[in-house]
Amino acid sequence: MREACIEHGVDKVDAICLTHAHMDHVAGFDDVRRFNTINGGVPMRCFAMRETIEQMHRIFPYISDKKNEMGLFRPMINFVDNAEPFTIGDVALERLEVEHSFPCCGYLLTAPSGRRLAYSSDCHVLPPQTIAKLKGVDHLVLNCLRERFHPTHLSLETALGYIDEIKPGDTRLIHMCHDLSHAEWLKRLPDGVEPAYDGLAIEL
Template sequence: MNITFLGTGTSSGIPIIGCDCPVCMSANPKNKRLRSSILVEADGVYLVVDTAPDFREQALRYRIPRVDAVLFTHAHADHVFGFDDIRRFNTIQGARIPAYGAPETINDLRRIFSYIGMNPKTKGLYRPDIEYHAVDNRFKIGDIFVEPLPVEHGGIATFGYVFEHLEKTVGYFPDCHEMSPAVIEKLRGIDIMILDALRYREHRTHLTVEASIAILKQIGAHSSYMTHMCHDVDHDELEDSLPTGMHVSYDGLVLTL
C-alpha cells in the first residue's frame, strides 16, 4: 500500500495570500502546502481522501491515473471544493465513481453540488457521475478495508479513516479537535498514524502540536506524521523538535507499507 500526501496545509494553503511571514516567504519546498488530501493505492486501486480546492493541481502534479473511490472526511470547503474535477476520471474510466462519507457529509455534498447526479449523460454537459454511500462502518474497496471513525471537529460530522491492506494499517485524521478514548484505543499500535497538528497556539476546532503529540504517544504507531499545518509551522524546525518516530508530513511525501 502506498500513501501519497497530495496536500498538507490548512484551509488557506501555504503560502497564504498576501502574507510575508518567514514560512510563507520560505524557499524550502516543504513549507509549500496545498490543501490537505491523500492518495491511497494498493494493487492498482486508487482512493482519494477528500477533493481539496487544489485537486486538479494535485492530480496533475502527482499524475493520478485513476480514481476508484472518493472518501470524504467532512464537508468543509478545503476538503470538498475540488469535487467537480472528478468528472475527468468518469471520462477516463467510462464509469460512475463511488463517494463515501458520513450521512451528514453526503447530505452537505448533495446541497453544495446540487447539479451532481442530475442526468450526467446529457450530451455536452460534463458533470461528475457519482454514486453516494453514507457510511458509518467498515467497508471494502478492491482489497483495501476502510474503517471510518468519528472525531470532534467543531460540531461538524467528521471522520478519520483507517486503511488496511495485507495486514498493514494506516490512519488518516487531518481535521480533529478531540479524539475519544474509544477511538484512541482502536488506533493503538497502528503501523502509520497521520494526525492534525494545525499550530502551536490553541484553536477552537483543531489540535495544537502539543495536543497532537500527546494523542500520538497514546496511539503509539510505528511511525506518525502530522498534517494540516498553518503558516506558524516551519517544517524543519518542528521536524527537528519531535520525539523519535514522529514526523511532519509535506506535499509529495510517499509512504510505502
C-alpha cells in the first residue's frame, strides 16, 4: 500500500471500504497510520461487514480508535458496520452482497451527478438481488481471475455472463492472475470490457 500511494500520488484518504479481510487486500493496513497523521490524528472511518471487522481486530490486535499519547504508532480506525447505506463526502455508498466461498461484499457508489459505479474485487457468485441493483450501472469494476474455472473467483466465461445480464456502460476487470498478459486479455474481451491497470482513475 505504501509503494502504491507513493507511486500514484495518493496524499489524501477520506475513508476506507473493506470488501473482506484476505491478506492480499489488507496486508498494507498498518500504513493507514500515515493518513491518520495527515488527517490531524482523527481516526479513519473504515466501513466493513461485521464479520470482517472482527477478523481485522484478530489480524491487527493493536488497532485503536484513540489517539495514543506516544504518537501514531498504531492505526487509529473507527470501524463502521456497512449493513446500512452510508456517505463519504458527497458520494452515497451501499454494500453489495456477493459470494466468495463465504458472504463477502462489494460496493455501489452513486455520485451527486447520479452516475453509478459498482465494485466487486473478489467473488465467484453475484446473487440475483445484487444483479438487480446493478442493472445499467455506468461503470462496473469486476474481478475475473483467469479463463479456467476457479472455485472462489470469477472465471472469464462467468464474468462475461454477468456483464451481459447487467449491461453496464463499461466494465473494467480486476484481480486477474498471470495466466494472460494485458494484450492477450484485450483480444478475448468484447467491446466495452477492458482489463484495469494500476493507477487507473474513473471520474464519476
